[in-house]
Amino acid sequence: MQEQDPIDYGPLAGLIGTWKGNKGKDKSPEADGSTELNDYFETLVFIEAGETSNAEEQTLSAVQYTQLVQRSSTGKIIHREVGYWLWEQGTENVINSLTIPRGLSVLAGGKAITKRSTVFEVEARLNCPNWPITESAFLQTKASTKSLQKKMTLSGDKLQYSQHMILDIYGNEFNHNDHHRLMREVLITDNLS
Template structure:
C-alpha cells in the first residue's frame, strides 16, 4: 500500500474526500418504548484517501477510509459511531463499502458508482449468509438484534452529499426496517 498522496487518482471515490457536516438527518430505529422511534440527528463524515492496495499480486484497489459520527440534535450526545473504508477497483468498476459499528456488527457491502451528469451515485448492498458481500455479527446480536441486510445509496453533487440506507433487522420478534438518511455539505477538502 502506498501512503496517502494527492497525486493518486481515486476515481469516483475522489468525490468523497473531505469533511462533511449535516444537521437534517433522520433515523428510524427499533425501540422498546416507541415503535418505530424517529429521531432527527446531526452527523459528521470524514473521508481520507489512503492510497493503492494490491491483492494477490493482481487486484488493484484504491482505498478511502472514513469515520461517521452521529449526534442527538438536543444534547449532542453520540447516537452512532461508525468506521470503515470505501474501495474502488478500476478494472471492474466494483465499489466496496466496509463498516463496523460498536455493537458487534461488521458489514462488507458491494456495488457500483455511476456518474450521472453532475452526480456521483454509489449503490451498495450486503446480505447475511452471503460469503462475499455479507454481514458478520456477534452471537448475541445474531440471536437478539440480527442484521439481515444492508443497502445504501449515497450521492455526491459537488459539495453536497446525501445518503439513504436501509438496514433490515430482526428484533423484538419481528422484522424492522432501520432507515437512516441525511444531507451534508463539505466543509473541508
Template sequence: MNKTTLNPLAKLIGIWKGNTGIDLAPKPEEDENNPYYEILTIKPVDIAIENAEEQELTAVEYHQVVREKSNDKVSHSETGHWIWDKDNNMIMNGFSIPRGVCVLATGELKAVDDQLTFSVFADGNNDHGGIVQSAFMQKKANTKSFKRTFEIKGNTLSYTQETVVDIYGKVFSHIDENVLTKEG
C-alpha cells in the same frame, strides 16, 4: 501522485457535515423517529492496494459520528472504507460499528455528468460481501441485510440506508437519511 486523486473516490475526501438527518429506529414499545446531525470525515488511503498480484484497488477511509439532536448523545459511530475496483466497476463499503457488527457491502458506481452514485448491498446470501456479528447481536438484534446509496454532486452528499434487523420479536427496517455539505 496519490492514486485516490485519479478516481471517483477523490470526490469523497474531506469533512462533511449535515444536520437534517432522520433516523427511523426500532424500540421495544413504539418505533422512534430521531432527528440527528453528523460529521463524516473521509481521508485518502495513501497506499497502492493489490490483491493476488491481479486486482488493483483504490480506497478512502472514513469515520462517521452521529449525534441525536434532542440530547447531543452519540447514537452511532462507524469506521470503514470505500473501495473502488476500476476494472470491474465495483464499489465496496467495508465498515464496523462498536456494537459487534461488521459489513462488507458491494455494488456499482454510476457517474452521470457531475453526479456520482454509489449503491451497495449485503446480506447473508450475498456472494459479493456479507455481514458478521457477535453472538449477542445475532440473538438480540440480528442484521439480516444492509443497503446504502451515496449521491455526490458538487459539495453535497446525500445518502439513504436501510438496515433490516430482527429485533424485539419483529423484523424492522431501520432507515437513516441525511444531506451533508463539504466543509472548506
C-alpha cells in the same frame, strides 16, 4: 529519488474531506415494538488511504472514513461507524467495509456510476458469501441485521445518502433507516501576505 505517480481514486476522489449536516432522519426500533424517530446532526470525514493490489491482479484505491452521529435535541452520540470505501481500478466496482461498535461488521459491494453526479450503491446480506454481514453471538440471537442497502449521491460539495437495514429484533422484522444530506466543510484560508 523517483517520483511516484499520484494515486487514481476514481469515483472516490470527490469524497475526500469533511462533511457536515444537521437535518438527518433516523428510524430505529423501540423495545415495545414501536418506532423511535431521531433527528440528528453528523460529521463524516474521508481521508486518502492509498492503493493496494491483490494477487497482482486487482488494484484497489481506498478512502478511510469516520462517521459520528448525534441526536439533535441532546447531542448524545447515537451512531459511530468507521470504514473504508474501495474502488477497483478500471471498473465501476466499489466495496464499503464498515464496523459499528455493537459487535457488527459489514462488507457491502456494488457499483459507483458517474453521470452528472456520482451514485454509489452497495448492499450486503446476512449469510451471503460475497457481501456478508457478520455479528456477535448476542446480536445473532437478539438483534440481527439481515440486510443493508446504501445509496450515496455525490454532487460537488453536496453528499446525500439513504440506507435501509432490516433488523430481526424483539421478535419482529424492523425497517431501520437513515437519510441525510451533508455539505462539504470548506476551509477558508485568508492570504494576508
